[in-house]
Amino acid sequence: MKKEIRIGLIGCGFMGRTHSNGYRRVPNFFPELVYQPVLKAVCARSREKVTAFAQQWGYESFETDWKLLIKRDDIDAIDICTPNNMHAEIAIAAAEAGKMILCEKPLARTLAEAQLMVDAVDKAKVKNTVWYNYRRLPAVTLAKKIVDTGKLGKIFHYRSNFLQDWTINENLPQGGSVFWRMDADAAGSGVTGDLLAHCIDTAMWLNGGIRDVSAVTETFVKQRLHEDTGKLQDVKIDDACIFHCHFENGSLGLFESTRFARGHKALYTFEINGEKGSLRWDLHDLNRLEYFNNEDDAATRGWRSIHVTDGDQPYMNKWWVPGLSIGYEHSFVHQVADFLKSLESGEACAPTFQDAFETQKVCEAVLNSASSKKWQTTDVNWKTHAG
Ligand SMILES: NC(=O)c1ccc[n+]([C@@H]2O[C@H](COP(=O)([O-])OP(=O)(O)OC[C@H]3O[C@@H](n4cnc5c(N)ncnc54)[C@H](O)[C@@H]3O)[C@@H](O)[C@H]2O)c1
Numbered sequence: 001m002k003k004e005i006r007i008g009l010i011g012c013g014f015m016g017r018t019h020s021n022g023y024r025r026v027p028n029f030f031p032e033l034v035y036q037p038v039l040k041a042v043c044a045r046s047r048e049k050v051t052a053f054a055q056q057w058g059y060e061s062f063e064t065d066w067k068l069l070i071k072r073d074d075i076d077a078i079d080i081c082t083p084n085n086m087h088a089e090i091a092i093a094a095a096e097a098g099k100m101i102l103c104e105k106p107l108a109r110t111l112a113e114a115q116l117m118v119d120a121v122d123k124a125k126v127k128n129t130v131w132y133n134y135r136r137l138p139a140v141t142l143a144k145k146i147v148d149t150g151k152l153g154k155i156f157h158y159r160s161n162f163l164q165d166w167t168i169n170e171n172l173p174q175g176g177s178v179f180w181r182m183d184a185d186a187a188g189s190g191v192t193g194d195l196l197a198h199c200i201d202t203a204m205w206l207n208g209g210i211r212d213v214s215a216v217t218e219t220f221v222k223q224r225l226h227e228d229t230g231k232l233q234d235v236k237i238d239d240a241c242i243f244h245c246h247f248e249n250g251s252l253g254l255f256e257s258t259r260f261a262r263g264h265k266a267l268y269t270f271e272i273n274g275e276k277g278s279l280r281w282d283l284h285d286l287n288r289l290e291y292f293n294n295e296d297d298a299a300t301r302g303w304r305s306i307h308v309t310d311g312d313q314p315y316m317n318k319w320w321v322p323g324l325s326i327g328y329e330h331s332f333v334h335q336v337a338d339f340l341k342s343l344e345s346g347e348a349c350a351p352t353f354q355d356a357f358e359t360q361k362v363c364e365a366v367l368n369s370a371s372s373k374k375w376q377t378t379d380v381n382w383k384t385h386a387g
Pocket of ligand 1: 044104133
C-alpha cells in the first residue's frame with residue numbers, strides 16, 4: 001500500500017527545477033518505496049511564472065503567497081528553494097504548522113538565523129533535511145564507504161576547491177531576482193555560504209568535524225549597481241575565500257573557492273590523503289573516483305580510476321546497466337528517495353538542520369577569521385547520521 005507525501009515547493013528557479021525532477025523520477029526508479037511524492041502545489045510570487053511552472057512540471061495547483069501554501073492542510077512537506085534570506089522565515093513558519101521541511105543550502109544567512117531554524121524543527125519535532133546533494137552522487141557516496149572501512153588509515157590531509165568564473169565582469173549588477181547571490185542582504189555571504197558550504201558539508205561527512213580555521217577573503221569588485229535601488233553600492237560579499245583548518249582527527253584541511261577563476265564553471269574537487277591510501281574526486285567527471293591503495297602490489301601500484309557505474313556501487317542498481325553514466329540531477333533524485341526511505345525507517349535524513357547548523361558554524365568561523373585576521377574555533381559538534 002503506497003502512502004502519499006504531498007509536496008509544497010516554494011521557488012521555481014534552478015533548484016525548483018532540480019527538485020521537481022527528483023520528485024517526478026523517484027516513483028519510476030525507486031518503485032519499492034512505500035512513500036511516494038505527490039506534486040501538490042508550487043509557489044512563486046509571479047502568477048504567470050508559477051502557472052507555467054506548475055503546468056510544465058505537473059503540479060496540481062499553485063500559490064503566489066508562501067504563507068497561504070503553508071496554511072494548506074493538503075500539504076505534508078514544504079520544500080524551500082528560495083534565496084537564502086527567505087529560508088529562516090519560511091522554515092520556522094512551516095515547522096510551526098507541523099510540516100516536514102526540505103530546505104536548500106546554506107541553511108541560513110547567519111548562524112543566529114540557523115539556530116532559530118534548528119530550535120523550530122526541534123520544538124515542532126518535524127522531519128527535516130537540507131539539500132547538500134553532492135553527498136548522493138554515487139562516486140562521493142563510494143568515497144564515504146571507503147573512508148569508513150578505514151582503508152585509508154590515519155588521515156593527514158583533506159583539500160577541496162570550488163571554482164567558478166561567472167562574476168569577473170565588473171558590470172554585472174548585484175541584487176534583484178537574478179543577482180541575489182551578489183547581495184549580502186539576500187545571500188548572507190558570497191562563495192563561503194554558496195560554494196564552500198558544500199565543500200565543508202562533504203568534508204565533515206567524510207573526515208569528521210573541523211576544529212578551527214584561519215581564512216582570507218577578497219572582494220575583487222568593490223562596488224556594483226544594485227538592481228533594487230538603481231544605485232552603485234558597496235559589494236559586501238566575498239568573491240573569493242581561502243581557508244586552512246584542523247580537523248578533530250588531527251588532519252589538516254585546505255579549502256579554496258572563488259568566482260574569479262577564469263575558465264572554471266563549477267570545478268568542485270576534493271582529495272583525501274591517508275597513511276595507507278588516497279582518494280580524489282572531481283565534479284566535472286562525477287562518475288569517477290580515483291583511489292590509490294598503498295597496500296597494492298608494489299610493481300603494479302598506482303592511481304585507480306574507478307568508473308562508478310556498477311550495480312554494486314551506491315545507487316547504481318537503480319539506473320541503467322554497468323558502464324552507463326548518470327549525472328548531476330540524479331543526486332537530487334537520490335536525496336528524494338533517501339528522504340522517503342527515512343520516513344519508513346523513522347531515521348533522520350542526513351544532512352538534517354542540525355548537521356547543516358554545524359556546517360554553518362564553520363562558515364561563520366571562516367568569515368570571522370577573515371575579518372579578524374585571527375584563527376577561530378568553530379565549536380562544531382559533528383556526528384554523522386546514517387544515510
Ligand atoms: N544544492 C545545490 O547544489 C544548490 C545549487 C543552487 C542553489 N542552491 C540553493 O537553492 C536556493 C535557491 O537557489 P536557485 O539557484 O534556485 O535560485 P533562483 O534565483 O534560480 O530561484 C529562486 C526562486 O525563488 C523565488 N522566490 C524568491 N522570493 C520568493 C518569495 N518571497 N516567495 C516565493 N518565491 C520566491 C524566485 O522567484 C525564484 O523562482 C538558494 O538557497 C541556493 O543557495 C543550492
